Amino acid sequence: DLVEEIKLPNQPVDDGVLFRSDSEESSESNEDVFGETQSSVRRKSGVLDMKRRLQQMLAQTSTNALDLYHNTGYTQRIARHPWFDIAVMCGIFLNCIWLGIDAAWNDSDVLIETDPIFLVVENIFCLFFVIELSIRFGAYKRKLTALKDIGFVVDLILVILMVLEIWLLAIIQLATLTGNTPSTFNPAFLRLTRVFKFFRMVRLVRLLRYTPEIVILVKGLGVASRSVFFTLCLLGLLIYVYGIAFKHLCKETDVGKAYFSTLSQSMFTLFFTGCFFDGIPALAEMMFQEHLILGGMFMSFLLMAPLTVLNMLVGVLVQVLQVLSQCENDALTATFLRDHTIQIVTKLDSNNDGNVDIEEFSRLVKQPGMVKALHEADIDVTALVSEAELLFNGQEKLSIDDFVAAIQAFRRTNSVTIKDLLQFRRMLRKDTEEVLRHQNKTLQKSVRKATKHKRLY
Template sequence: MSCPPERPRRPSTSSATGPRPKRNSQMSNNGRAQGFVPSLPSPTKSHRATFTPKLFSSLTRVDEELRSKAAQVDADKAAATRKTEISSEANHRPSCSQRIVNSPAFDILFAFLILTNAVFIGVEVQYGLDHPNDSDHWVFQWGRNIYTILFSLELFIRLGAQGKLFLCGEDRRWNCLDSIIVIASWWEAALEIQLWLTQDGSRSNFAGITGIRTLRIVRITRLVKVARLARVLRFVMALRTLTQSIIYTLKSLIWAMVLLLLIVYSFGILFTQVVADIISEHAQLIEEQAGLTVEQIEAKLEAKRVGEQYFGSLWKSMVSLYMSIAGGVSWEQVLVPLEASGWIWVIMFIFYIAFSTLAVLNVVTGVFCQSAIESAQSDHDMVIQSILNNKEAHIEKIKMLFTEIDAAESGVITFQMFQERIMSQEVQTYFESIDLDVWDAWTFFKLLDMDAGGAVEIEEFLLGCLRLRGNAKAMDIAKLCHDQTWLIREQARFWEFVESELYHMQVQMTSMAGQRTGSR
């Protein structure tokens, strides 16, 4: 007698999960082979507060893990660097000369000495013009010697502090300039001693140099010391920018001069031939005097004289043409010899003036401006200073905007306060001044409230406005692409897992349905 079929029972929580461990174990092995663990804890109420997902990770969790790993690497590197610094400090401590050179007072002191030395040289030159019989006063002699000793001391201190870097480091150009000037100063002192020893001044025993020639060399060396003023440029940002821009445009200047020379040379050949024919024709008419009045002869003589003055040779023609466009002479005077040759040459000369002044010179000016801008942008210190100045200006504007919105001076901005003030003309003007386009008050407020506290403090307001002003930065777009790539990858893993789970559920349900049919 067969037993009656068992009545189907409603699966309980324990029975429902009872037959699954075997499949879960298999799935776990398959999941580990694929790189993830599909066994999930039961989301009961007691475990919800401490639940940690094991199958998938959120972007925040991945970012925190990467940040923690980066912090650990940074800590390890800092520890290794600190050990190296401790060992290097134990083996090598800054010398006295290095401490002096690295002191800001050192640069300030010698910058002041450079300026006073330039003034001293100017006073000496003017005194020599006013008192030709006593141009080399003892005050100037002592002054030159004192400056020479001080600048030599500076050079030796820098040499002792920098060592090999004196000629190979970042300041090698300035160091070479200082070395040349100091050597010239000592050479000047040696020549003055030689002049003092040869009191007659007629013939020097020092390498056969005459006293007058020696005095000229001394004056040239004094002028060389004025070049030391260039070192002050490194302390003044505006002067350094102008100087670097001028130096940067030298290459463009050379090619601009070559282009202008070719243009002037081409037109010079043309006008020289024309005027030469006119001069030859006038000379022949004057010599023959065929039916010419006195006034006509005088006019032709004047035209011949002016033609020879401005177009007498190719060199004179080129100089006259350049002076016509550079303001050295009125081109109306240069045009007089060409008027006698016909109107076509007058039009050609006017075309040369228009082409040179309106086209060539303006293009050259534009090239110079572009070169100056590129020079300013390539100056690392100048770029950093410009960025800092712009950032400080924006921060000041944002603080004023925060004060304008926070009329109660509570230190925080609520959404109601923000919504009430956002449409005012003053606030809109402030937003436009910092390149912010606020079209939705609530969206903008949410972006500013980074801690989701319901109110915006001054720090959040500053950081938010600096982050949101202007167009999207390349870094913002790159971060968005990175997060989107991560999201697509995790979404693909999620759908793969869901599909696998649905497949196994289908297999299990088919198996259970078959077992139930067989039992019947």
């Protein structure tokens, strides 16, 4: 009855299906247990492989600077405060707007000769970013680790350029003033220093974390760059082949003299006219008027290059963005759960070991803030509480990262995989063996008692 209850659809019942060896389980994981076609299995496995690679890439590239900060002190308290982050983001946004205002209305090459409003605002922004960088640097537990944070290094370079331009260069200009001569600096050098301020636009990258949609698009372009490159190579090959063909076939014709006189002109025409649909009706009409074969070849190029290859490129980008979006959502959910778990576990950690045991877990799920965070992350709290032993998997305690990873297995949107079925089979086999072992012990004990009772009577 137990075998009949858990058997998979469209599969015969096998009494030994629950008690196969690990080698048989690994070989069966590659079989089509759900009756799907081989092409569908390959497509899904390809998507899963892409998702796995993206998750590994995101895990390697994502670093949290807050983990490198002190646990005590005023600077780390300020750097960790949400209002500090909001103030920095507002400062970056206002500075980028000010750069546009400065480029539109400030024509002076020398800062000390500009209008007072520009001088005051530039000094305010410079002081703001110096203070912000000093607070972040003071919050690091080990100062040398700040140089390993790419974001901090970029901000450090931008602040150094800002100080050199606004403070140091202004002091040198004031020191070199003689009478009515404004400065002894080369005007070309002064104009070059003004270019440095536009490097501050790099700080806009820090604003991207508040717009995950843009982050997904940017990362999608990087992930799909290899597929895009080979798709464009295929497009270039088609343009090259058809360019040679039209160069020879349209020789000494009106359309050839106008559009296909040389190989470079043929490829130029096919690329801009054929791929970007610029003037296709006029060119197609001329090709058909010249000869029916030329018109047919041009239509075949349109079907192969812009309609097929470019749509393939769109399909590749859509698939990559879909998988990347799911990976980003999983990463954001893990970060959200990790932050809330750390805040609550820090208060409930009785032994101060930074881990979560079964007792701390029972107190953790009773906290309203943790329950709210689990619901927002789409975690099945009821199943999580009822299957606490499955969560710890026989271990006494889990680290914060392992605990968050185990919690994510209880998301309602998770789909069942072959790995889950095999894990369920192993657990069921283990429980069944324990039940049989207990029954054997009970039976042997009953037999011994019956034998002893028979000898007495």
